[in-house]
Amino acid sequence: MVNITLPDNSIKSFDDVPSGMDVALSISEGFARNCVAMEIDGNLLDLNGKIESDTCLRLITTKDEEALEILRHSAAHVMAEAVQNLYENAALTIGPVVEDGFYYDIDMDPVSEEDFPAIEAEINKIVKAKKPFERQVVSKSEALELFKDNKFKVELIDALEDQEISLYKQGGFVDLCRGPHIPHTGMIKGIKLMKTSGAYWRADQEREQLQRLYGTAFFDKKELKKHLHLIEEAQKRDHRKVGTRLGLFSFHQEAPGMPFFHAKGMEMWNVLLEYWRYEHKAAGYVETKTPVMLNRKLWEQSGHWENYRENMYTSVVDDEEYAIKPMNCPGGMLLYKTGSYSYRDLPLRAGEIGLVHRHEFSGALSGLFRVRAFHQDDAHIFMTPEQIEGEILGVLHLVERIYSRFGLGFHLELSTRPEKSIGSDAQWEEATNGLKSALDKYGKEYFINEGDGAFYGPKIDIHIKDALGRTWQCGTVQLDMALPERFDLTYKGADNEKHRPIMIHRVIYGSIERFFGILVEHFAGKFPLWLAPVQVVILPINDALNDHAKSVYDRLTDQGLRCEIDSRGESLKKKIREAQINYIPLILTIGEKEKASDTLSVRTLDGKVRMGLSMDEFMAPVLKSVKARILEGEII
């Protein structure tokens, strides 16, 4: 008996269906149009596959989550065929599905976006032809024979353990593939080439550089449009554009990858740090500061010289070699060593807003997101082994408090021991288990990245989710049992013996520069009142009102509000327009009425205007909004 689960959840039962039944035949024509593939015993198969035994079968329709991946995989084949039709010498390698679409790595002469229209036209021809995808199973030797002219495919086939290898054919085009695929190319309704780049075969810099063509595909043209719109929206929010327009920061050729923060950017920067200090003080942290440049010997002791030298800036001073710090921890080690500690002093939570420099590849730089000089909101926690779980939990709760203040959601990932690492197996196990038990206690679901840890310990990475649904890794909590060893850190236990403390490295904003950039895009430049670089702009209607405007300005700045007066001889309309497009949350117009009654007329960014408010009626809700760091909703 075969159960076929239909999308509307009704179940159709077929009695006495023989093994080898052609599934496609047993599904009505109209229904099959929405069917993409099927799932048997957890395996995704082509819709026109044969049923091997009595089993429960689920049909995958275009509405199912798996369907899009299947479609995009098929789309990659279509793109590959198009490229092969147009470029005779193109040798195909691999073409997987990725988050927003798919790519295909092809050994060919470089292509650029100028070549896209021709390739897309060829793709559309193939789509229109509604070519069926046909699965074919051949032996390994047959496959090797078939692909003998393509060294990449030969390498792939050689690496396969199976003796039977599946191929997929659409029309005359054959590709090595596990499948499954959609029934025919005509199901691809919206397909578009997105970008192109170079990529190394097997991600190995020593090997061939291939052309990577990115595309995306949907079952529906509207879905494609929606996707393109989202990309456009993200481009509009690009922090490099918004930050330039709002005068927050800039970059200069003289210091690639090293941002300059302007007065308005610094206002925001300071608000971010002020908030950070407030939360950390409440969480029992102290703040410290260590030098930017330290002797090479220290980096040798910490292990950075060995593991990270190629990314460090160095300098020779008085015949001694120094390195600009790429991390704050070795300095933190020296700080710890200046004292002597009892178990009663632990945990010791020492924060540091540390300026670090890392020589990233020039091609890796990207606005505030990837820079060479940045500030970490670092902290080192020194503790006893019994305190691990509690301290990790404390950090996770602090992370949650801070991110939620910005309206950012997050998820957690645990990274384990990498290939290049220091410390013993036992240390790694204890550290990793410590993180796991804290995560379990915290209760939020988390992923595991095997081998993605820091060289000195396992870590929990915190990925935030912004207003457009994009994720960014910002915070990280790293357990370190190696550095305390290397620096011979100790504390006196209750037993009057020396013990080795365990250490946490953690950041929450991560790189303050990067977090700043994320906030710009998250809010699209429209910052909440508590963060806005300019909170209030005062617009006198004519020159005779400038003095009164100044007195209003003085009273507001006295209360700590960030204000500007715009007394240019421009029209009121124009000044309002400019305040609006600069996203200044509160616009005060000062006219004769306001002067005579000493009241305020307030315009908020939504365009609403309230007139005749007394100073108190204005100040109370505004100061409350700032103090409570309220995110959205009406200020007044």
Next chain:
RNA sequence: GCCGACGUAACUCAGUUGGUAGAGUAGCUGAUUCGUAAUCAGCAAGCCAGCGGUUCGACUCCGCUCGUCGGCUCCA
């Protein structure tokens, strides 16, 4: 660092097949003094990223360097 694209006034951009540059915004000057998203006029502003080459002549073509962007890789 690698592949591709790009680099024109403070900003956003135009500049057709090589004949040394234009617009809007911002700025400055003058007039306007305005009640909730652009008042008008004028002025100034560029070694066309830098350096070499081809050419009678280069912003336009070629090479290299620097920088930016999209990826690769990297992000301890």
